[in-house]
Amino acid sequence: MATILITGISGSLASLCGERLVEEGHEVIGVDYRPKRPGARRQITFYRANYNKRLIEDVFRKHKPEAVLHLGRVGNLKASRNKRFDLNVVGSAKIMELCIKHGTKRLVVLSTYHIYGAHPHNHIPIFEDEPLRAAQTFPQLVDAMQLDGLASRFVFEHRKLRTVVLRPTNIVGPNINNAISTYLRSGTQAYLMGFSPMWQFLHETDMVDAALLALGGDDVGIFNVAGQGEVPIITALGYTGARLIPVPSPMANLILRLSGSLTIPPYFLDFMKYPCVIADAKFRAAFGYAPKMSQQETIESTVFGA
Secondary structure (H helix, E strand, C coil): CCEEEEECCCCHHHHHHHHHHHHCCCEEEEEECCCCCCCCCCCEEEEECCCCCHHHHHHHHHHCCCEEEECCCCCCCCCCHHHHHHHHHHHHHHHHHHHHHCCCCEEEEECCHHHHCCCCCCCCCECCCCCCCHHHHCHHHHHHHHHHHHHHHHHHHCCCCEEEEEEECEEECCCCCCHHHHHHHCCEEEEECCCCCEECEEEHHHHHHHHHHHHHCCCCEEEEECCCCCEEHHHHHHCCCCEEEEECHHHHHHHHHHCHHHCCCCCHHHHCCCCCCECCHHHHHHHCCCCCCCHHHHHHHHHHCC
8 A cells, every 4th residue: 555645636637536546545645725625535635735835845744655646737727827837837846846855756747738739830640759839829828838847857857756747638527627628518619610620538537547557657757648549629529419609710719708608718729720639659558558438438428427
């Protein structure tokens, strides 16, 4: 039995990982800046703490975690830029520093494929050594890029702390409440007229499998994580049964901002126009990862449950 610390434990993905680890017999310590998740497992010891404050060091000192799943990245763009920077960059640096200080052996950091950016010059598929273009078109993702860069440096600069950085594609599922899951569940969905790039969706159970494989494996490095294949966005939206509304590209920003039922993060507009398809062969080979859910099953599960 290992002692494993999970950040972001009040979120759906971290909670699912924690539950699985408890079932496997591990001691799980959960930390989040948000209140405790309703219905959280009693077997998970919970601390409410910012990742860069003194309390988090007390948690490390008391529990001496052998491994850390750093899943506490703030992706909500409604949060202020300063708050996201404080948690994603300053807080992540503190977590990594404490891992070194207290002898943690394994660190898994959740990044995102969004840092590649959707761009007409992207290769298909995108491998881990491709340029990160997100900041060129959407500065609000800079904190996500800084977190990824910080963790990526740790991979090579601190060999004793065996670090894995995961860049998953769109994580969705019946328990996930991020922007893309909410978009898929909306009864009316807008898309850009004349565009249907390939999209990839990753079911929550496959993502949990990926995170725990990374946690228990030996390899280190930066890894993309995807589901089974890819699908044109129009086909994906068709699986939801929603009413589809084509929106002219020049008017998209205005229409999507004015209509609350159609609101999506602004950077999604680029992903609706340009391809951003990642390859995860490196992760599959290193950790034996094999996603179980097809793209259609993943989307239908997200929208209709089960």
